Amino acid sequence: MTPYRTLRIALLGAGSVGAQVASLLLKHGDELAARAGARLTLAGIAVRDVDAVRSADLPRELFTTDARELILGSDIVIELMGGIEPAREYILLALGSGADVITGNKALLAKHGDELFELAEQVGAQLYYEAAVGGAIPIIRPLRDSLAGDRVQRILGIVNGTTNFVLDLMDSAGESFDSALATATALGYAEADPSGDVDGHDAAQKAAILAGLAFHTRVPVEAVHREGISGVTAEDVEGARKAGYVIKLLAICERLTDPETGLEGVSARVYPALVPRDHPLAAVRGANNAVFLEAEAAGSLMFYGAGAGGIQTASAVLGDLVSAARRHVVGGPGVAESTAGELPVLDIGKVATRYRIRLAVLDRPGVLAEVAGVFSEHGVSVEAVEQSVSAGATAEATATLVVGTHLATEAALAATVAALEEQSSVVAVQSVFRIEGE
């Protein structure tokens, strides 16, 4: 009974996030209307199967299979279907009709963000995507707006809850990767096919989005260096713990100078890394997410919270919805994404970090000098070496060498590892981890 104008909202998808968005929108309609300055009417929910079971009890008459008709009659379209098509087609249709669009579709943004943002700018519409990274944690808006006047230097993000849950369980309970993943699956933290999380695809999509935002440039997901966590062993986790580190799957976005050209560029990469135990990211437990960032003026900032979950992510979607509605009320076109930076994405080979390399070597005199020589030949400076004799299963006894390095480029390190593997005294290069957050 308010004098507000009415905005028609179309919801595409009623999965775990979509159902919660619809439910909260219906439940808190009056409150949201007061905040937005407009009545937000849920015009319909487009789904493939009207009769599917939902995680929230929603009026059956809202459901439709005709997404196009729903979109064309709406002021604001919320896309929570996931996947590339038809999500891409529907968003283009919505933007083309002048509607603002809210999406949590990180795969689509990482792959077709350019196309979507360009159309939005062209027609003066706005594309919101706070839910695409970090679930409920406000991170898109802080990067896009709050830090727009600063120079972000580096982002270290724990942006995938599944892998953090698995690594945390390996660290806290000494479980193997397989056992921890089985627990994650049983508890609903991992999907039946966990490869999107475990192999770092999800984190790489988020890294592409974060790097683009932070450095005001376009970072295609294909340019993100990606390594997953399936190779991380209980021994790696235990060794890291003893050395004062915890292994975390990090999405890293960095502003760098190309060591060859001296020109500015960016790096976006995802891999399991050693993080010092006293770093704020080391305290991020279970399926939580956190984004730690360093900016020229602001210094170090951290954003922490639930990185996934239907109702948590719905919070981010509804925040975008209120923002979109307020914009409709005051009028005027949307603000385009800022990509004036146009920075090149550097190849992983040009990135320098510190490393810890675990080697199985023959337990005989001169091996240490031989190994040290290989590092030195490739310009990789050794900081510390730990040696321990292990019960060899082979005829000759073997020892374990853990080599910690100073800063070295990935290219130099890769060449070092290749040369080590050629050494007759080196039985195996068992693991290589980068150290981040120091």
Place this chain on the structure above:
Amino acid sequence: MTPYRTLRIALLGAGSVGAQVASLLLKHGDELAARAGARLTLAGIAVRDVDAVRSADLPRELFTTDARELILGSDIVIELMGGIEPAREYILLALGSGADVITGNKALLAKHGDELFELAEQVGAQLYYEAAVGGAIPIIRPLRDSLAGDRVQRILGIVNGTTNFVLDLMDSAGESFDSALATATALGYAEADPSGDVDGHDAAQKAAILAGLAFHTRVPVEAVHREGISGVTAEDVEGARKAGYVIKLLAICERLTDPETGLEGVSARVYPALVPRDHPLAAVRGANNAVFLEAEAAGSLMFYGAGAGGIQTASAVLGDLVSAARRHVVGGPGVAESTAGELPVLDIGKVATRYRIRLAVLDRPGVLAEVAGVFSEHGVSVEAVEQSVSAGATAEATATLVVGTHLATEAALAATVAALEEQSSVVAVQSVFRIEGE
């Protein structure tokens, strides 16, 4: 040499934040222009004394003592003078002329926010204030926009760096309050007159701003219950530590139900409280700030970073500047503050927390039963009691009793304390601390 339109920026004040804003604006002008889509020209800096020494090297010709003339010729006005007048007058003048305004003036917002926001809405201008709370930490925009679709239940904020530095030093080095404050002053973390920080005035202003934003209502600073840290002793800190807590000055904003009327209201309060050592806020060291919040859908979130400092706070101001400039480029009026909540602010007496009360009592039989009886008479349920005999300076030996309570209202607790002070066996009520974050 870009085809951008030019926006004229007026800066009022060239103190530690203002000088950094001017310096970064001049240094990164091209980059900011590319992001904002407009050239940001620093039209002038209004100061009282053109010849004063500044913390950054700035062109002398930018300085003027004629703030009014500068304001009237500008598109965006940045107010970093602090204080109530003439800051209030200048902001009203700027908004009245149609300029957007950016301010970090928490005292002014907490006292005259209503008047400023109303004028902004009336003329369609926007008032930005990310720098007013949490220095560089993006907290205003996340609350105002990202969480606009959610229901914030509670905020626990460490929003004053000086007091956190002092309390942290007392905790980590066992220093007395006076000694820790002297160190903070020597290191520049505390002002010559530290009362604004130490007595909780600064935190109370921030609590008023945060509570208003989080609950979409107006919370006058006078309605914020405020207690400072000057009464916190080394013994309090040590006792808290032994019991698994750390003492932090918290700004607390809570959505509550009035226990008498059953109606919804809010509480905003500032006091030193016991925080469990495993709470994320317990890890906030030195002069850092953090805002921990709980929302219905989003769950628990935390924002962490540098809460003060010239260049850090300048980051927040420049983020607002880019946002304001983008809005100018696309056109349209500003989005008004949302205060439709219109929730009453509950008196502190209606707030319920848990407490730890330290008593000096006469060391004689029956005292424990007598003290327990007083709690019980006032409806305060006792959870645990620790007793230790201390070397009494009086003729009769005294003992220390530490009483931990279950949830009780401030009113019930105050009546209990008053009654305890009447007991002949109670020598003194030595300290009363609330427990928060459990």
